[in-house]
Amino acid sequence: MSERDIMEYDVVTVGAGPAGLAFAIRLKQVRPELSVCVIEKSSTVGAQILSGAVIEPEPLNELLPEWGKNPPPICIPATKDEFWLLRDAERATKFPLTPPQMHNRGNFIVSLGALCAWLAPQAEALGVEIYPGFAATEPLFDEVGAVRGVRIGDMGVAKDGSHKAGYTQGIDIHARTTVLAEGCRGSLSKVLISKYHLDDDSDPQTYGIGIKEFWQLPPGRAEAGKVMHTLGWPLNSRTYGGSFVYHLDQDRLAIGFVAGLDYEDPLFRPWEAFQQFKHHAMMKELLDGGSIISAGARALIEGGYQSLPNVEMPGAMLIGDAAGLMNVPKIKGTHQAMRSGMLAAEHLAERGSSAGWDTKLRDSTVMAELRKVRNIRPGFHKGLWLGLANAGWETLTAGLSPWTLKNRADWASLHTLDAAIRDSKPGPDAPSAEQPEYVARTLPPRDRLAGVYFSATEYDEDQPVHLKVADTSICVDRCTIEYGNPCQRFCPAGVYEMVEDEAGRRLQINAANCVHCKTCDIKDPYEIITWVTPEGGSGPNYQNL
Numbered sequence: 001m002s003e004r005d006i007m008e009y010d011v012v013t014v015g016a017g018p019a020g021l022a023f024a025i026r027l028k029q030v031r032p033e034l035s036v037c038v039i040e041k042s043s044t045v046g047a048q049i050l051s052g053a054v055i056e057p058e059p060l061n062e063l064l065p066e067w068g069k070n071p072p073p074i075c076i077p078a079t080k081d082e083f084w085l086l087r088d089a090e091r092a093t094k095f096p097l098t099p100p101q102m103h104n105r106g107n108f109i110v111s112l113g114a115l116c117a118w119l120a121p122q123a124e125a126l127g128v129e130i131y132p133g134f135a136a137t138e139p140l141f142d143e144v145g146a147v148r149g150v151r152i153g154d155m156g157v158a159k160d161g162s163h164k165a166g167y168t169q170g171i172d173i174h175a176r177t178t179v180l181a182e183g184c185r186g187s188l189s190k191v192l193i194s195k196y197h198l199d200d201d202s203d204p205q206t207y208g209i210g211i212k213e214f215w216q217l218p219p220g221r222a223e224a225g226k227v228m229h230t231l232g233w234p235l236n237s238r239t240y241g242g243s244f245v246y247h248l249d250q251d252r253l254a255i256g257f258v259a260g261l262d263y264e265d266p267l268f269r270p271w272e273a274f275q276q277f278k279h280h281a282m283m284k285e286l287l288d289g290g291s292i293i294s295a296g297a298r299a300l301i302e303g304g305y306q307s308l309p310n311v312e313m314p315g316a317m318l319i320g321d322a323a324g325l326m327n328v329p330k331i332k333g334t335h336q337a338m339r340s341g342m343l344a345a346e347h348l349a350e351r352g353s354s355a356g357w358d359t360k361l362r363d364s365t366v367m368a369e370l371r372k373v374r375n376i377r378p379g380f381h382k383g384l385w386l387g388l389a390n391a392g393w394e395t396l397t398a399g400l401s402p403w404t405l406k407n408r409a410d411w412a413s414l415h416t417l418d419a420a421i422r423d424s425k426p427g428p429d430a431p432s433a434e435q436p437e438y439v440a441r442t443l444p445p446r447d448r449l450a451g452v453y454f455s456a457t458e459y460d461e462d463q464p465v466h467l468k469v470a471d472t473s474i475c476v477d478r479c480t481i482e483y484g485n486p487c488q489r490f491c492p493a494g495v496y497e498m499v500e501d502e503a504g505r506r507l508q509i510n511a512a513n514c515v516h517c518k519t520c521d522i523k524d525p526y527e528i529i530t531w532v533t534p535e536g537g538s539g540p541n542y543q544n545l
Contacts, residue, residue, distance in 0.1 A: 076109040293543055298516070
């Protein structure tokens with residue numbers, strides 16, 4: 001094996017999302033002499049970004065004061081808020097008041113992918129080097145154990161590990177400081193949090209799965225600027241989650257569904273529950289006659305204040321959702337991501353290293369915002385109604401409660417198959433996609449593979465499988481009996497499949513379906529699935545998600 005080429009920078013940033021790009025822009029604004037590069041695994045900047053997204057503009061106003069003169073391509077002022085309880089498939093009750101955290105006047109509905117694609121040239125104009133299509137596969141360390149940079153994955157490796165004709169060895173990128181801005185459940189962040197025991201003093205991190213579609217509606221159907229959220233049906237009262245419906249211009253619509261990954265029912269199917277939600281009488285009337293432009297799924301980080309790890313380590317820093325800064329009651333993380341990136345840049349410019357970054361972040365407005373709402377999400381562990389009552393109390397007291405509720409690991413919350421059936425807690429009654437009546441009456445897409453089609457997912461299938469299962473015998477034996485192989489249900493893209501052939505029952509991994517949501521890495525009850533980066537540029541290519 002030949003010696004790898006090395007590129008040297010002052011700072012390398014992993015991830016061209018809102019946190020990574022805001023960091024890079026701010027750092028070059030205050031220290032233009034520093035060399036900064038951003039590594040992005042997707043084929044183009046923004047191609048694998050998926051979020052609601054309604055954003056608070058204050059960090060963007062501070063970062064680029066003139067941004068409004070040339071805004072991103074999708075940027076609609078929020079004009080109206082609605083909050084609904086769906087009682088069943090037909091009935092809905094509109095709340096007379098919108099929860100204070102969900103007031104959106106002054107905010108903007110955006111495509112976060114389009115926003116990041118718009119931010120990238122702003123960074124490049126300042127001298128930031130951005131490299132999309134290159135996946136950082138592992139961290140590098142110096143002789144004393146500090147992070148020294150990252151390794152870019154090899155290109156042209158066959159599934160069996162051999163080198164194909166176009167094989168290219170990945171390079172090593174060395175930097176004085178490595179900034180991890182990978183977003184929720186980043187693969188390098190996960191490795192480094194474990195290596196440096198950064199979460200030893202925090203609660204387990206918790207997550208949700210968000211599934212989103214971008215629609216073109218018939219003329220006159222959308223109300224540009226309208227922001228709508230729902231809770232209730234088709235989720236039962238034990239399952240946290242709800243929907244968002246954001247009306248854009250040109251009769252376009254962003255619609256999505258979020259389910260907390262602390263759900264208990266091993267038979268729950270998040271993707272099918274979303275499809276069922278679209279058949280609520282109110283939603284069906286809105287969507288009928290429309291068409292999907294793009295669709296995808298992504299895990300959301302929900303642990304908040306008590307699950308925040310230490311965000312500094314020798315030679316590296318965590319920012320944005322890699323650190324876990326999403327404000328769940330607001331259903332917003334972009335302003336937190338950008339703010340943390342800007343603060344990290346200012347800290348690095350002043351101090352020259354990651355030392356002191358954890359203290360800086362915890363003393364900032366970013367953490368003050370999370371502390372005020374720290375008990376709202378874990379309050380829903382006791383169900384919808386107690387969760388709503390607790391959320392109201394926490395809102396009235398502005399988070400001044402003397403207690404801090406505990407978070408629990410999502411993988412540990414799943415009931416066994418026997419217990420779920422015995423306790424008669426079957427969860428949402430989303431019908432199986434195999435049932436003819438489901439296929440006949442559903443709005444598009446008709447099954448998960450059609451959903452994958454709308455994500456424009458592309459892979460060279462002759463590459464190593466990037467979903468590592470430590471012991472597949474557990475899937476065949478224990479998991480079949482204890483949980484009924486829930487990976488077949490929690491994955492929104494049909495990646496995991498238990499098949500019977502001449503060799504017997506086995507797990508089949510359809511890695512070319514993967515949309516990089518990371519749900520399997522989070523919800524697997526045995527913690528034996530590890531998501532790693534595929535070849536750079538592989539995966540979904542979202543349009544305006």
